Amino acid sequence: MKIFDSHTHLNDTPYQGKEADYIARARELNVVKMAIVGSDTALNAGALDLAAKFPELYAIVGWHPEFAKDYDPAAETLLLQQLQQEKVVALGEIGLDYHWDTSPRDVQRxxxxxxxxxxxxxxxxxxxxxxxxxDDTYEILNASKVCDFGGIMHSFTGDDHEVQRYLALGMYISFSGMVTFKNAPEIQAAAKVVPDDRLLVETDAPYLTPAPYRGKPNEPGYTYYVVQKLAELRETTPEHIAAVTYQNACRIFGVAP
Known part of the structure; x- marks a missing residue:
């Protein structure tokens, strides 16, 4: 069984200097590839550094909506350079965050x-x-014709009806440890209806630790428990979930399996 953590932050402070240990721990749980995700200048640089150092790691670089207020022409020039590096597989994480509102909503959009x-x-x-x-995320994605270049709804939190709008845009749907939470029936309902060829798994570590480790620090290896929960919800085997999500991650990221 091989698992691809499609969204993790091994470039974040809790893992600094211990990245190799966490990669080894992940491998023990069959997590053999990871996409390391940036959010701003520092985290983008960290994702690139890790992808260059470890063959099983890939980088995603972009500007998170929380930091949209700091995005300027200089940041864009650097981002364009980074996006053309060999192991950069996507632009992200980008989007909208109306919960924290650390950047004005019009600037985020x-x-x-x-x-x-x-x-x-x-x-x-x-x-x-x-x-x-x-709603705003959907409208902006739809206007961008995202179906032409592809995308992932990372750590999806909508229900089985909401997910259909994004599937219609051609998006992949990624589930994090939140799908294991007892108080997340809407997310679990969505997880049951996403087609096999649009399904992804992730940790979003160090956030959103799945059961049975909820309340403790998250790590990329715990994608294993997301796979286990999806298998339970979809009435199939962990081996099947691991296989289809691994293939899907390789496909959307353009990575050789």
Whole structure:
């Protein structure tokens, strides 16, 4: 069984200097590839460094909506350079976050749309963050013609009806440890209806630790428990979930399996 953690932050502070240990621990749980996701200048640089150092790691770089207020022409120039590096597999995480509102919403929307334009120009898939902003996220994605270059709804939190809108855009749907939470019936309902060829798994570590480790620090290896829960919900085997999500991640990221 091989698992691909399609969205993790091994470039974040809790893992600094211990990345090799966490990669080894993940391998013990059959997690053999990871996409390391940036959010701003520092985290983008960290994702690139790790992807260059470890063959099983890939980088995703972009500007998170929380930091949209800091996105300027200099940031865009650097981002364009980074997106053309060999192991950069997507632009992200980008999108909208109306929960924290650390950047003005109109600025978030402008920066989101601008980065989608870059993705279209470079034909790079996108990794989408959407929190309490599903309607605006959908409208901006739809206007961008994301179906032409592809994308992922990372750590999806909608229900079985909401997910259909994004599937219709051609998006992949990624589930994090939240799908294991007892108080997440809507997410679990969505997880049951996503077609096999559009399904992904992730940890979003160090956030959203899955059961049975909820409340403790998360790590990329725990994608294993997301796979286990999806197998239970979809009435299939963990081996099947691991296989289809691994193939899907390789396909959307353009990575050799």
């Amino acid at each position: 402008q920066v989101f749309a601008r980065q989608l334009t870059l993705a279209a120009q470079l034909n790079k898939p996108v990794s989408i963050h959407s929190r309490e902003a599903f």
